[in-house]
Amino acid sequence: MNGLYTALMCSFDEKGNVNEKGLREIVRHNIDVQQVDGLYVNGSTGENFLISKEQKKQIFDVVNNEAGNDVKLIAQVGALDLDEAVELATYATDLGYNAISAVTPFYYKFDFEEIKDYYNTILDSVDNDLIIYSIPALTGVNMNLEQFGELFKNEKVIGVKFTAPDFFLLERIRHAYPNKLIFSGFDEMLLSASVLNVDGAIGSTFNVNGRRAKQIYELAQKGQIDEARDVQKVTNDLIAEILDNGLYPTIKEILKYKGVDAGVCRKPMKSLDPEGVTNAQHIADKHL
Numbered sequence: 094m095n096g097l098y099t100a101l102m103c104s105f106d107e108k109g110n111v112n113e114k115g116l117r118e119i120v121r122h123n124i125d126v127q128q129v130d131g132l133y134v135n136g137s138t139g140e141n142f143l144i145s146k147e148q149k150k151q152i153f154d155v156v157n158n159e160a161g162n163d164v165k166l167i168a169q170v171g172a173l174d175l176d177e178a179v180e181l182a183t184y185a186t187d188l189g190y191n192a193i194s195a196v197t198p199f200y201y202k203f204d205f206e207e208i209k210d211y212y213n214t215i216l217d218s219v220d221n222d223l224i225i226y227s228i229p230a231l232t233g234v235n236m237n238l239e240q241f242g243e244l245f246k247n248e249k250v251i252g253v254k255f256t257a258p259d260f261f262l263l264e265r266i267r268h269a270y271p272n273k274l275i276f277s278g279f280d281e282m283l284l285s286a287s288v289l290n291v292d293g294a295i296g297s298t299f300n301v302n303g304r305r306a307k308q309i310y311e312l313a314q315k316g317q318i319d320e321a322r323d324v325q326k327v328t329n330d331l332i333a334e335i336l337d338n339g340l341y342p343t344i345k346e347i348l349k350y351k352g353v354d355a356g357v358c359r360k361p362m363k364s365l366d367p368e369g370v371t372n373a374q375h376i377a378d379k380h381l
């Protein structure tokens with residue numbers, strides 16, 4: 094399961110429906126042009142928390158059908174409705190997804206026992222491996238080394254998508270659990286995570302910058318840190334401008350500029366105004 098996974102965007106039409114043709118184009122672009130090793134489906138970047146259960150299933154279907162066996166597939170199934178999480182985990186597993194992933198339960202202040210029960214409930218119901226999706230900045234859930242260790246005791250928990258700028262904790266997890274997979278979640282910090290020996294990365298900007306991300310990761314693995322730093326610098330020039338202009342709508346606009354029918358974002362996420370669209374095109378011309 095090692096390698097670079099795109100946190101896959103989804104194409105939506107103006108009414109908020111999944112644009113299947115556009116989604117297929119995004120999948121192909123990631124596999125054929127960005128040449129990533131896998132796709133992380135229905136994560137934050139896929140606007141997962143803005144869509145219905147039926148749409149999530151539709152997306153799992155379309156992506157699986159388009160990608161075939163070309164790359165590895167991870168299905169993010171986490172939901173506050175635990176029955177829904179279980180149903181989605183079963184659905185994606187039956188489709189043949191290589192692993193499932195679930196965001197830590199959020200909004201309510203769940204204690205660690207509740208978080209552990211959430212993961213074990215999902216895992217008890219499916220015959221698949223799971224990657225914890227930890228993203229404290231969005232969920233407010235900060236787990237410590239011991240708590241990750243508790244979750245890792247379940248052998249079906251094969252790793253974590255670590256989306257936090259805490260390199261002390263990342264190093265401690267790496268050292269303590271050499272056999273668990275760690276995926277770096279912040280694209281702008283990929284080099285720093287790579288030198289700590291992560292097993293791969295999952296990122297939104299890989300939809301448009303996957304090849305460079307792969308270069309950073311591979312150069313770091315070979316110990317060519319100066320070269321990797323140069324590619325991270327160019328990457329961060331790009332990411333800084335994307336973040337300034339609005340993360341997801343800008344990535345969609347860049348994809349459209351490259352001929353991929355990426356559609357618009359689901360409300361309440363807003364789309365770019367004409368100036369934002371021009372900015373996105375300039376960003377693409379300048380950096381890609």
Ligand code: HMN
Nearest residue numbers: 100136137138256278279280281296297
């Ligand atoms: C996902 O679930 O869609 C991604 O894995 C999330 C991923 O970690 C991204 N985080 C967010 O979008 C919040 C990053 O790729 C991030 O977009 C990028 O590093 C720019 O900050």
